[in-house]
Amino acid sequence: MGDGVIIGVFDTGIWPESKAFSDEGLGPIPSRWKGVCESGDHFNPSTHCNRKIIGARWFIDGFLAEYGQPINITEDPEYLSPRDANGHGTHTSSTATGSYVRNVSYKGLSPGTVRGGAPRARLAVYKVCWNVLGGQCSSADILKAFDEAIHDGVDVLSLSIGYSLPLFSDVDERDGIATGSFHAVIRGITVVCGAANDGPSAQTVQNTAPWILTVAASTMDRAFPTPITLGNNKTFLGQAIFTGKVNGFTGLTYPEGTGLDPNSASACQDLSLNSTLVAGKVLLCFASVTRRVAIRIAAETVKEAGGVGLIIAKNPTDALVECTDGFPCIEVDYEIGTRILYYIRSTNSPTVKLSPSKTLLGKPVSAKVAFFSSRGPSSIAPEILKPDIAAPGVNILAATSQMDRVMDGGYAIHSGTSMATPHVSGIVALLKAIHPEWSPAAIKSALVTTARTKDASNFPLFAEGSPQKPANPFDFGGGIVNPNGAADPGLVYDMDTLDYIHYLCAMGYNNSAISRLMGQAIVCPVEKPSILDVNVPSITISSLRNSVTLTRTVTNVGAPNSIYRAVIEPPTGVIVTVRPDILVFNSTIKKISFHVTVSAAHQVNTGYFFGSLTWTNQIHAVRIPLSVRTELLQSYADDY
Incomplete structure (x- = not known):
């Protein structure tokens, strides 16, 4: 379960007293560890570090220089130490490497270990x-933290951090993650980063460098159905994190408007309420935005007007917002919201009863790519598929800071690619423990090529959006992470420093910028290499005109004597051939290169079509996604 592996987490710090960081049952700190625990406000290394938390550093000089003023801890509660005043860092750290804690729930929801x-x-x-x-x-x-972590001896780095669009280039030091992670990866440290929360729009994925393992967020087979019973005895199921008491039937209202746009008064994000209308009642509103902050603002507005609950009709997503102080805010889709509205309009005294949420587990609930999860293709290099993988990031229960405003007994439920990232970081640690010799690229390949693209009933997975649709590689990369499969992938698409230099040269970055990143003189070839030949575990062609041939190399990490055959699912209207289409490995042949030729039957510009290339033997199916767009008239000149 990760014995001997060290995970470094870059985030908001740690709440060290949490039982999730107990060192019970752990042996001595690995002798190779060179890190330290630094003291500071309310953080004493002798009591707050142990055999679980073996290092704790804090970095503020850059922040203060950019912020231009000291932190006002009255307005922004904070500790000048590794202690976490926010909760985000404690949540991600416990998700990656938290110890077993029994009998945990969030206000009675999702109980267990x-x-x-x-x-x-x-x-x-x-x-x-x-x-x-x-x-x-x-x-x-x-x-600076990357420098220290590399020196300290971490094996995996987990960063639930992103920037805003537009993205900086891979060689621009203003993107400290791209630059720092490059130095970590070439030293064998896997760096796992979140894809960001700007979905479902295309081209919003962040942390797109090919050496980074970029994680999208998925839901899981758990839901929190919440009954809404109307005065006409019809009951609808919404979704909420509501654990309050059942108060029986109470008044139900809807803010009817007048004028040219009579529906404007009911927009959740723009509520302006009359306390006479709302006091003592549950209010129904319709949201045209899905951002969580809009729902919280609506709930506060209703509460200030004397309301006792809120029903939000919105585009359906599984990431739930818990409103403060147990105030019920229950989400329904537009169809159910409309039916509730028609009931309100059908009677002079509409009433409703809101019941507490329940925990539902198992088959009726299938995993999906989360609505908010940022999508590809990459806005820097669409030929490098991003995100790489998806993992649970919706309604995740984990430890948090005592200063987290939605904390219950030291735990909280949060959603985001920030929550998905440490799931993968933990899995990477498990793989490191089993295969300490694998490179970061080999680990990424193992995860991508074994990921799930279908649910437990063998139906395609969906991606939340407007509307929901079958998920494609720009939603979840290779698919939803499959830890057991990744432990034995059969073949891997490996990369080393020379491959990353190939990528940087193919991107057209100048020699001085690449040399600065590398820390040594680099001269790119006179003839620019093709980005299509970068040995990533995917094939993405953003601008196919006639025909293109590219190369990949696979390394056998399974039984020495193995024979693999190619199985192609071509994208619609695309012809794909592989040579050779049989790969024969033995004790001396461990790496084999193959060529893929892709041509289009389309005679018009298209969007992306998707398929796959799978190498199979009797045991393994090593699958990489294919994403191809025909573009006879380019939006920009390219150089393939």
């Missing part, structure tokens, strides 16, 4: 983000 992905791995905390303006992190501090 909580643990991280790699509960026996060790944790090194690098506080690089500060509880100011919603959470801010300086690139200078991130770069």
